Amino acid sequence: MSTPSLDELLGHADALPSLPEIVHHVINTLKDDDADVDTLVHHINTDPAIVSRLLAGANASAFGLTARVDSARQAFMVLGENRVVSIILATALVERYNSQTAEFDSRALWRHTLGVATCARALAEHLDFSPEMAFTGGLLHDIGKLLMLAAAPADYATAIHLHQTEEVSLMAAELSVFGYDHAAAGGQLASMWRLPYEICEAIAAHHKPDDYSSELGDLMHVANVLSHALELGDAPDNRVPELSARACASLGLSWTSFAGRFGEIEARYQGMRLILGI
Amino acid sequence: MKSRTIHLPILCVVPGMTLASALTDRAGRTLFAAATVLDAVMLDRLNKRGIESVAVHVVDTRDAETIDAEVRTAETRVRQIFCDSGGTALDVLQDAVLAFRREGAQ
Numbered sequence: 001m002s003t004p005s006l007d008e009l010l011g012h013a014d015a016l017p018s019l020p021e022i023v024h025h026v027i028n029t030l031k032d033d034d035a036d037v038d039t040l041v042h043h044i045n046t047d048p049a050i051v052s053r054l055l056a057g058a059n060a061s062a063f064g065l066t067a068r069v070d071s072a073r074q075a076f077m078v079l080g081e082n083r084v085v086s087i088i089l090a091t092a093l094v095e096r097y098n099s100q101t102a103e104f105d106s107r108a109l110w111r112h113t114l115g116v117a118t119c120a121r122a123l124a125e126h127l128d129f130s131p132e133m134a135f136t137g138g139l140l141h142d143i144g145k146l147l148m149l150a151a152a153p154a155d156y157a158t159a160i161h162l163h164q165t166e167e168v169s170l171m172a173a174e175l176s177v178f179g180y181d182h183a184a185a186g187g188q189l190a191s192m193w194r195l196p197y198e199i200c201e202a203i204a205a206h207h208k209p210d211d212y213s214s215e216l217g218d219l220m221h222v223a224n225v226l227s228h229a230l231e232l233g234d235a236p237d238n239r240v241p242e243l244s245a246r247a248c249a250s251l252g253l254s255w256t257s258f259a260g261r262f263g264e265i266e267a268r269y270q271g272m273r274l275i276l277g278i
Numbered sequence: 279m280k281s282r283t284i285h286l287p288i289l290c291v292v293p294g295m296t297l298a299s300a301l302t303d304r305a306g307r308t309l310f311a312a313a314t315v316l317d318a319v320m321l322d323r324l325n326k327r328g329i330e331s332v333a334v335h336v337v338d339t340r341d342a343e344t345i346d347a348e349v350r351t352a353e354t355r356v357r358q359i360f361c362d363s364g365g366t367a368l369d370v371l372q373d374a375v376l377a378f379r380r381e382g383a384q
Contacts, residue, residue: 061289061325080328125304225368229375231359240360245367259374263285263382267331271287 003155006180010188012151019193020092022047023136026085027196030132037076044072044088053091054084057275085132086121089139090114090276097146103160104149108235110278113139115232118269120223122261127251129219137202137220140195144186144203148178169241171207183207209247218247230262232269282338282384285331293318298333345384352379 004012025043029035044050051072058069058078069078076084094110117138124134149156155177163173174181187204191197198216205217206224221244227233228240248255283298295316301309301324309327310320316334324332340348356379360372 057289062322078325080326082328083330225371228359229371231355238359240368240371243365243367243371245365248367255370255374259378262375262378263333264331267285267287271289271330274287274289 003178004152006178006184006188009147009151009178009185010192013147013189013192015150016147016189017096019195020047020096022050022092023089024193026088027136027199030085030130030136031196037073037081041072041076047092049095050088050091053087053275053277054079057083057087060275082132086117086135086272087275089136090117090272093139094276094278097143099146099149101149101153101157103157104145106146107278108233109142109145110276111273112227112233112235113142114272114276114278115227115230115269116141116220116223118232118265118272119226119230120220122265122268123219123223123226123251123253123258126258126261127219127253129216133196133198134216134219134223137199137216138223140186140190140199141203141206141220141224142182142186143189144182144184147185147189148174148182152178181207207241209244215250218244218250221247222251222253226265230266232266280338281335283333284336284382285333287331288321288324288329291316291321291332291334293321295334295336298335301329301332303327303329348383349380352383355379 022043025040029040044054054072054075055069058075062069062078069075079087090110093113094107097106097110099106117135120134120138121131123129124131145156148159159170159173159177162168162176163170166173168176171181171183183204183206187200190200190203198214201212201214202216202220205212205214206220209218209221225241225243228238231238286295293316297310297312297314297316300312301314303309309324309329310316314320316324316332353376356372356376360368360375
């Protein structure tokens with residue numbers, strides 16, 4: 001069987017489980033000023049894995065002053081809404097997409113995407129973007145890799161092998177084998193899943209922001225590079241990819257000013273890893 | 279006794295630790311001043327405000343030789359992970375990460 005074109009790959013998108021309903025709900029909530037906690041709690045309670053992570057996180061954070069947390073609603077009170085949203089999104093995705101093959105470890109992917117999401121949230125706070133939208137985009141930015149792995153496993157194994165043995169970037173290896181890369185595949189998949197346009201574009205743009213006109217894409221690109229620079233993800237063969245000077249300038253980002261937050265970013269990332277168990 | 283500053287996730291902070299810098303909320307309001315010794319009530323408040331990490335002082339028992347070795351290791355690793363790349367924007371980031379790692383190791 002020949003390597004699938006991008007259209008053919010998307011035609012086999014059902015090889016990848018659909019995006020969890022709770023993720024759609026949270027993303028819609030982010031754009032809805034009238035959204036209420038009760039409805040979100042109702043959705044959370046349908047997913048035991050999320051409830052379990054929330055309670056574990058809330059009880060680990062309680063210092064004997066708060067009685068033992070035993071409901072999602074109480075977890076909101078202890079952890080605060082932003083952290084609850086982060087835990088919901090990350091848990092839903094890590095639990096749903098946990099494929100493991102000889103060549104591909106989805107846990108490593110999720111450690112990396114959590115790193116990018118944490119950097120994206122901190123950059124968004126610094127640059128006055130929506131932190132939650134940036135965090136969500138960060139978690140989903142490499143979803144194209146999971147689609148390529150699920151829909152064309154043998155071809156993707158070839159790309160990974162090429163990347164590991166020929167010392168070419170994974171992007172270059174994907175292009176060589178498929179003719180397109182995971183950013184293009186992920187952007188199209190996000191669009192099929194009817195995610196907000198800015199997230200679809202940010203996923204597509206995260207390696208080549210200069211080919212797009214997307215503020216969130218610029219931010220996602222910088223977050224990805226920063227995550228590699230701070231070694232979030234624990235990859236032993238880590239290399240920092242190219243950084244677009246235009247994207248940095250367009251965001252108005254000064255590293256001198258933002259570097260003061262590097263320590264905080266590392267600690268936030270470690271905290272989320274502890275809660276998520278990845 | 280010599281101390282150093284480290285950033286910790288909030289769930290790793292325990293009562294009795296001392297803040298290394300003032301803690302502010304997203305709006306820039308000061309929650310606690312630098313050198314505040316955190317107790318359980320304060321930590322509960324920080325959690326409920328969604329604070330995810332804090333900078334605290336910890337005792338530093340390393341000798342000068344160990345610190346030098348850690349700085350050199352950190353510098354080597356930064357140069358290694360930036361080795362395949364170039365460009366002005368990345369050079370600026372590399373300098374920022376190098377300074378951060380040097381400061382963290384000292």
